[in-house]
Amino acid sequence: MLYQWYEAQRALLSPFSEFASASSKLYSHPLSPFTHTPMAQRVSAGLDLMHRLSKEYEKPQFNITSVRVGAVDVAVQEQVALEKPFCRLLRFKRFTDDSPVLAAMKDQPTVLVVAPLSGHHSTLLRDTVKALLQDHKVFITDWTDARMVDPAAGAFHLDDYVAYVQEFIRHVGPEVNVISVCQPTVPVLAAISLMASRGEPTPRTMTMMGGPIDARKSPTAVNNLAMNKSYDWFENNVIYRVPVNYPGAGRRVYPGFLQHSGFIAMNPDRHLKSHYDYFMDLMRGDDDNADFHRTFYDEYNAVLDMPAEYYLDTIKTVFQDFALVNGTWEVDGELVRPQDITTSALLTIEGELDDISGAGQTKAAHELCTGIPKSRQFHYDVEGAGHYGIFSGRRWREKVYPQVRDFIASHQAEVKQAARSPRPAARKAAARKAA
Template sequence: MVYDWYESQRAMLSPLAEFAEAASKFYTNPLWPLSQTPGAQRLSASYELMHRLLKSYEKPAFGITSLKVDGREIAIQEQVALDKPFCRLLRFKRFTDDPKMLERLKNAPTVLIVAPLSGHHATLLRDTVRTMLQDHKVFITDWVDARMVPTEQGGFSLDDYIAYVQEFIRHIGPDVHVMSVCQPTVPVLAAISLMASAGEATPRSMVMMGGPIDARKSPTAVNNLAMNKSYEWFETNVIYRVPVNYPGAGRRVYPGFLQHTGFVAMNPDRHFNSHYDFFLDLVRGDTDDAEAHRSFYDEYNAVLDLPAEYYLDTIRIVFQDFALVHGTWTVHGKPVRPQDIRNTALMTIEGELDDISGAGQTEAAHQLCTGVPEADSTHFTVPGAGHYGIFAGRRWRDITYPRVRDFIAAHREGAVQKAPRRRTA
C-alpha cells in the first residue's frame, strides 16, 4: 500500500511540478516585461526550487563522449558488452586516429568497476569512470531498476549477484583488475574467493573502496540500523510489491523512494542548507554554483528499487551474521574462503571521514586474504575524504586515483596467470 500511495502522490504532484517549472521560466523570460521588475528573480528562484523538490528524477546518462589524454581529444563510445535481466555490463570504448595514442590505448590495463546496487544508479560513479579512462580500458556494472524487470525473469539474490560478477570477470578475462565501490566489496571478494577455491584463474588485482567487509568495526548509523533491527523487521517494514504501472508489477522490492528518504534523513541539515544556498545562487544569478547543485541532485535524487531477495540477503549475511568474517558463508553450497586467493593483489581504500563504512571495515579484507603475499597488499586512507570523496571529486582525482593507477600498473606485468592449485585443507 505504501508504494501505491507514493505513486498516487507522485502523479498528483506532477502537474504542480510542471507548473512551477513554467512559472520559473516565465519570470526570467527577457521578452516579458515582468521579468525586469523587482522581485522577479526571487519569484523565479522560488518556483525553480519548488519544481526541483516536486519533480521525478529519472536515471541520468553517463554522458561520457570524449576525453582529453595528454592534451589530445579521445572519442568515447558506450557499448553493452553483456545484457542480463538485472544488469548490463557496459564498456567505454576509446577511439583515436593517432597511431601512437592508439597503441597506448590498446596496451592499457583493463578494469572492471563493480558499481554498488544500493539505491543509486551506476552513473553515480561517472567521475570514477571518466578518471579511470585516462589510463585504462573500463567496464562497469550498470544495475537495472528491479521495478523494470518482469517477474517472469525470477528473483535476484546475493548469490545471483555473485554469479553475475563471476560471469563478467570470465567474459573480460583473467587480465582484468576489479574495482569494487562500497556495497559490492563483499560479494566481489566472495566471487573471487570462490573462483580461487575452484582452481580458476582470478583477476590480477582487486581494489576495494569504502565497503563493509567487517561491519563490526567502527559501526556507523547505517551499520547500527542493520544490526539493531531484526531480519523480520526489515521484511515487514521496507519490502513492498511494485505497482501495476511498471514492467515488474508484483515483484517484491526495497523501493528507491524509501532508500532516498533514508539518505536524506542521515544529514537533513546539510540538504536543507544546500537547497537554501541554491535558492540564493539563483537570486544572485550565480549560474555556475546553481548548475553544480542541479548536477549533484539530478544524480542524488535518481534512485532505483532493489530486489527484495538481494536486499534481505545483504542485511542478514553482511550486517547481522557477519558470515564472511566468521567463515560461515556458503554460496550455492560452496564455502567462501578468501584465504584461497593467492594470485590476485589486494588494495583497500577508506575515507578518513567516511560515515557510511567506518574505519577498518574495508581494511579487514587483508586479515581474510591471508594467501595474498604481503608485497601484493596495500591499504590507503584518504585524508579528509568522506564516503563519496573516495571515488569522486578532487580528492579522488588528485590523491586517490594516482595510487590506484600505480597499484594496477605494478600488477599487470607478465603472462596470463595459470590457474592455482585447488587447496585440499
C-alpha cells in the same frame, strides 16, 4: 500499499511541478515582461526550487563522449558488452585516428568497476569512470531498476549477484583488474574467493573502496540500523510490491523512494542548507554554483528499487551474521574462503570521514586474504574524504586515482616483465601468475 500511495502523490504533484518550472522561466526569461516586475528574481528562484523538490528524477546518463589520453582527446562510445535481466555490463570503448595513442591504449590495463546496487544508479560513478578512462580500458556494471524487471525473470538473491560478478570477470578475461565501490566489496570478494577455490584464474588486482567487509568495526548509523533491527522488521517495514504502472508489477522490492528518504534523514541539515544556498545562488545570479547543485542532485535524487531478496540477504549475511568474516558464508553450497586467493594483488581504500563504511571495515579484507603475500597487499587512507569523496570529486581525482592507477600499473608491468623471461620455466610461471 505505501508504494501505491507514493505513486498517487507523485502523479498528483507532477502537473504542479511542471507549472512551477514554466512559471519560473516566465519570471526569469529576458524577453518576458514579468522579468522586470518587483521581486521577479525571488519569485523565479522560489518556483525553480519548488519544481526541483517535487519533480521526478529519471536515471541520468553517463554522458562521457570524450576523454584525454596523454595529450590527445579521444572519442568514447558506450557499448553493452553483456546483458542480463538485472544488470548490463557496459564497456566504454575509446576511438582515435592517432596511431601512437591507439597503440598505447591497446596496451593499457583492463578494469572492471563493480558499481553498488544500493539505491543509486551506476552513473554515480561517472567521475570514477572518466578518470579511469585516461589510462585504462573500462567496463562497469549497470544494475537495472527492479521495478523495470518482469517478474517472469525470477528472483534476484545475493548469491545471484556473486554469480553475475563471476560471469562478468570471465567475460572480460583473467587480465582484468577489479574495482569494487562500497556495497559490492563483499560479493566481489566472495566471487573471486570462489573462483580461486575452484582453481579458476582470478583478476590481477582487486581494489576495494569504502565497503562493509567487516561491519563490526567502527559501526556507523547505517550499520547500527541493520544490526539493531531484526530480519523480520526489515521484511515487514521496508519491502513493498511494485505498482501496476511498471513492467515489474507485483515484484517485491525495497523502493527507491524509501531509500532516498533514508539518505536525506542521515544529514537533513546539510541538505536543507544546500537547498537554501541554491535559492540564494539563483537570487544572486550565480549560475556556476546553481549548475553544480543541479548536477549533484540530479544524480543524488535518482534512485532505483532493489530486489527484496537481494536486500534482505545482504542485511542478514553482511550486517547480522557477519558470515564473510566468520567464515560461515556459503554460496550455492560452496564455502567462501578468501584465504584461497593467492595470485591477485589487493588494495583497500578508506575515507577518513566516511559515515557509511566506518574505519577499518574495508581494511579487514587483508585479515581474510591470508593467501596473498604481504608484498602484494596495500592500504590507503584518504585524509579529509567522506564516503563519496573516495570515488568522486577533487579528492578522488587528485589523491585516490593516482594511487589506484599506480597500483594497477605496477602489477601490469610485473606480469609483462615475467612474461618476457627467456627461460621456459619462468614463462610458464609468469603465465600462471597472470592467470
